[in-house]
Amino acid sequence: MSFEEAKKRIAALSAELKEHSYRYYVLAMPSISDFEFDKLLEELVALETQYPELIDPDSPTQNVGGFITKEFQTVKHRWPMLSLGNTYNEQELVDFDQRIKKAIGDNFEYVCELKFDGLSMSLTYDKGHLVRAVTRGDGTQGDEVTTNVKTIRSIPKRLHEGDYPDDFEIRGEVFMHLKAFDRLNEERIENGEPPYANPRNFASGTIKLQDSAEVAKRPLDSFMYFLYTERRLFSTHWESLQAVKSWGFPVNSESRLCGNIEEVLKFIGDWESKRFDLSYDIDGIVIKVNSYAQQEELGFTAKSPRWAIAYKYKAQQVETELQSVSYQVGRTGAVTPVANLKPIFxxxxxxxxxxxxxxxxxxxxxxxxxxxxxxxxxxEIIPKIISVNLEKRKPGAAPIKYITNCPVCGTALERKEGEAAFYCPNDEGCAPQIVGKMQHFTGRKVMNIDGLGDETIETLYEKGFICHISDIYDLHTKADQLKTMERFGEKSINNMLDGIEKSKQQPFEKVLFGLGIRYVGATVAKKLAMYFKTIDALMAASFDELNAVEEIGERIAKSVIEYFTDPQHRAEIEKLQAQGLQFTAEEKEVVLASDKLSGKTFIISGTFAKSRDELKDIIEQNGGKILSSISAKLDYLVAGDNMGPAKLEKATKLNIPIISDEELMGMLGHD
Structure with missing residues (x-):
C-alpha cells in the first residue's frame, strides 16, 4: 500500500472506529461485534506501525492510557475558576437583568448555554498541543489530571492548523452520557461494587482514578465553553464559541444568542421539559453577557462574575403512595429493597x-x-424516595422492617462488618444467584457465548437443563431433548453449541472473571491471572500473597480466599477444567530485540513516564526476566516516583542495585 493509500485508509478506519465507539459507549447500541471492532483496530495499528508519521494523537489507537498516578499534583490556576451565582427564581433573573441595564445601559446581548451536570475542567494548549488539564479544585488551584483527560476522545490532543494563538486556556465540562452510566453501573453491581448515584459522581470518580488505562475504559465526553488568552482575540463570547468550534473543540450546539431577558426566559422554559430528551444530564441554564468589553465593565464580586448567572431547575419531585416493599436478589447475593409505588409521571x-x-x-x-x-x-437516574409526608400517615400503620431471610430461598441473610448491604450466602442454591451467575458467565464481555442470551439461560434453568455453569458444557449431550422445546430449532441449537465450544478458547482471565467472585471484576481478574499464572496457584495463595498483588486490597483478598475455601466452588472448577476451559495464563511470546539483559532479573516499582507494562516489555524483549518479589536473586530494582518504602528498605538491606528507568535505557544503549 502506498503512502497516500495508507493515509486515506487510516483516516477512514479512524472515523469508522470512532463512530463504532460512540454507538457502543454512548448510545449503548453497538453496530458490529467486538471481534469485528478488534480486527479494524488491528488493521489501524498495523498501518500506523508501517507509517508512524501518520499517527494522529486523536487516533483510536492512542486513547488507551496506561499511566499510573499515585498523587495528583496541585496546580495554581492562571485565571481563577470562579463559581457562578445561581437562582431557581425567574424574578431574580429579571432583577439580574435590571442590574445589568443599570450598569451598562440597554444595548447588550446574552448568550444562553446548557448547564452541564459534570466536572469542570481547565485545559492549557501550547502551539496546538494539550499540555495540561486541571480540575476546578477550590477555584484558585486544582489537581492536574492531564494523563486521564488525554483518554477522552472528544478532547483534541493536538489541534490541526488554524488561527489559534500559541498559548491559551479553554474551560469546559467533563461528563458521562446516561446510557454509558447505566451500563457501567450495572457492571459495578454485577461485580458486587456499590453503584454511583449519578453520572456526575461517576465522571468525577473516573477522573480521579490513578490508572489512566482504567479511565480510558470509561467513556467520558466533554463540552468546552470559555476561552482565556493573554490578548483578546474576539469582541464577544459568541464569536469565541464559533472560533473554538472551528479549531476542533467540542462545543454544544444548543447554545442561543438572545437579545433580551424575555428571550432568555423563553429559552429556559423550552428546556425545562426538553432536557429529559438529552443523552446527558443538565441541571440548568447559564446566562452570560455577550460582549467582552461589557463583561470587563461589569467586573466581579469576590466569588463570581457580575456578568453571568446560572438558572437552576428544581429537581422534579412528586408525591405518591407506597404500595409495598419488595426485595431483589442479585448475582452476588446482595439483597436490595425496592419501593413499589402508585404509578406517577x-x-x-x-x-x-x-x-x-x-x-x-x-x-x-x-x-x-x-x-x-x-x-x-x-x-439521579433511578428514582428515589426523598422523604415521607407524615401528615398523611395512617393511624396504626406498621413500620417497614427489613427482611431477615432471603425472599427466594429462605436462607438467613448475612451482613459483613463495614458493609451496608445484606447478602444471601446460599450462592449455590438460590435461583436468582444461580441464573445471574450463568448469565454473567456467558455474557459478551466474559465468555461471549453466541446463542446463549439471558432469556435462553432462564428458560434452560427453568426446564432443568442447567443448574451450574459447568452444565452449559454438557448441553451437547442433550441436543435431542432441546429440540422438543418451543423456539429451539436445529439451527439455533447448533449455533448455541458452536458458541459454547468456541468459548473454551477464552483466556484464563476471562474464565476467572466469569466465575463471579465478589469484587473480582474484569481488571482484577486480569491482574490475578497474570500474577499467579494458574488456577492452582491462585487457589493456594495466602492472604499476604494476594494482598501483595498490585491493586489487590484486603477486601478482595478475603473474598478470593472465601470463594476458594468452598468445596462446591472447587468442584465446579474441576468440572470446568475437565471440559477443557483455560485455567492457565498464556505466556506472551517475546520477540527478542537483543540479549543485552540476558540472565538479569528485575522488579519495577513506582510511577514512570512510560507505563510499567512498557518497561516490563522492554526488559523481556532484551532478554531480562521480571520477578514478583524482592530476594537475593534479584539483580536490579527499577525505581520510579512514589515507590513503596518497604521495597526500598528491603532492596537496600540486600545491597540490590537501585536504578532509574533512564539508567535501564542506558544499559540498552539508549540515551
Missing amino acids: LAGTTVKRATLHNANEIIRLDLHEGDWVYVEKGG
Whole structure:
C-alpha cells in the first residue's frame, strides 16, 4: 500500500472506529461485534506501525492510557475558576437583568448555554498541543489530571492548523452520557461494587482514578465553553464559541444568542421539559453577557462574575403512595429493597418503583406501610424516595422492617462488618444467584457465548437443563431433548453449541472473571491471572500473597480466599477444567530485540513516564526476566516516583542495585 493509500485508509478506519465507539459507549447500541471492532483496530495499528508519521494523537489507537498516578499534583490556576451565582427564581433573573441595564445601559446581548451536570475542567494548549488539564479544585488551584483527560476522545490532543494563538486556556465540562452510566453501573453491581448515584459522581470518580488505562475504559465526553488568552482575540463570547468550534473543540450546539431577558426566559422554559430528551444530564441554564468589553465593565464580586448567572431547575419531585416493599436478589447475593409505588409521571417517564438502596435507608426514612412519599429524580437516574409526608400517615400503620431471610430461598441473610448491604450466602442454591451467575458467565464481555442470551439461560434453568455453569458444557449431550422445546430449532441449537465450544478458547482471565467472585471484576481478574499464572496457584495463595498483588486490597483478598475455601466452588472448577476451559495464563511470546539483559532479573516499582507494562516489555524483549518479589536473586530494582518504602528498605538491606528507568535505557544503549 502506498503512502497516500495508507493515509486515506487510516483516516477512514479512524472515523469508522470512532463512530463504532460512540454507538457502543454512548448510545449503548453497538453496530458490529467486538471481534469485528478488534480486527479494524488491528488493521489501524498495523498501518500506523508501517507509517508512524501518520499517527494522529486523536487516533483510536492512542486513547488507551496506561499511566499510573499515585498523587495528583496541585496546580495554581492562571485565571481563577470562579463559581457562578445561581437562582431557581425567574424574578431574580429579571432583577439580574435590571442590574445589568443599570450598569451598562440597554444595548447588550446574552448568550444562553446548557448547564452541564459534570466536572469542570481547565485545559492549557501550547502551539496546538494539550499540555495540561486541571480540575476546578477550590477555584484558585486544582489537581492536574492531564494523563486521564488525554483518554477522552472528544478532547483534541493536538489541534490541526488554524488561527489559534500559541498559548491559551479553554474551560469546559467533563461528563458521562446516561446510557454509558447505566451500563457501567450495572457492571459495578454485577461485580458486587456499590453503584454511583449519578453520572456526575461517576465522571468525577473516573477522573480521579490513578490508572489512566482504567479511565480510558470509561467513556467520558466533554463540552468546552470559555476561552482565556493573554490578548483578546474576539469582541464577544459568541464569536469565541464559533472560533473554538472551528479549531476542533467540542462545543454544544444548543447554545442561543438572545437579545433580551424575555428571550432568555423563553429559552429556559423550552428546556425545562426538553432536557429529559438529552443523552446527558443538565441541571440548568447559564446566562452570560455577550460582549467582552461589557463583561470587563461589569467586573466581579469576590466569588463570581457580575456578568453571568446560572438558572437552576428544581429537581422534579412528586408525591405518591407506597404500595409495598419488595426485595431483589442479585448475582452476588446482595439483597436490595425496592419501593413499589402508585404509578406517577416524573421527569419524562412513568415511575412505578424507586430504589431504597439498603436497610439503613429504610431506617433513615422511617418508612411505614401505606405511607405517602415524595419521589425525586433530579440528577439521579433511578428514582428515589426523598422523604415521607407524615401528615398523611395512617393511624396504626406498621413500620417497614427489613427482611431477615432471603425472599427466594429462605436462607438467613448475612451482613459483613463495614458493609451496608445484606447478602444471601446460599450462592449455590438460590435461583436468582444461580441464573445471574450463568448469565454473567456467558455474557459478551466474559465468555461471549453466541446463542446463549439471558432469556435462553432462564428458560434452560427453568426446564432443568442447567443448574451450574459447568452444565452449559454438557448441553451437547442433550441436543435431542432441546429440540422438543418451543423456539429451539436445529439451527439455533447448533449455533448455541458452536458458541459454547468456541468459548473454551477464552483466556484464563476471562474464565476467572466469569466465575463471579465478589469484587473480582474484569481488571482484577486480569491482574490475578497474570500474577499467579494458574488456577492452582491462585487457589493456594495466602492472604499476604494476594494482598501483595498490585491493586489487590484486603477486601478482595478475603473474598478470593472465601470463594476458594468452598468445596462446591472447587468442584465446579474441576468440572470446568475437565471440559477443557483455560485455567492457565498464556505466556506472551517475546520477540527478542537483543540479549543485552540476558540472565538479569528485575522488579519495577513506582510511577514512570512510560507505563510499567512498557518497561516490563522492554526488559523481556532484551532478554531480562521480571520477578514478583524482592530476594537475593534479584539483580536490579527499577525505581520510579512514589515507590513503596518497604521495597526500598528491603532492596537496600540486600545491597540490590537501585536504578532509574533512564539508567535501564542506558544499559540498552539508549540515551
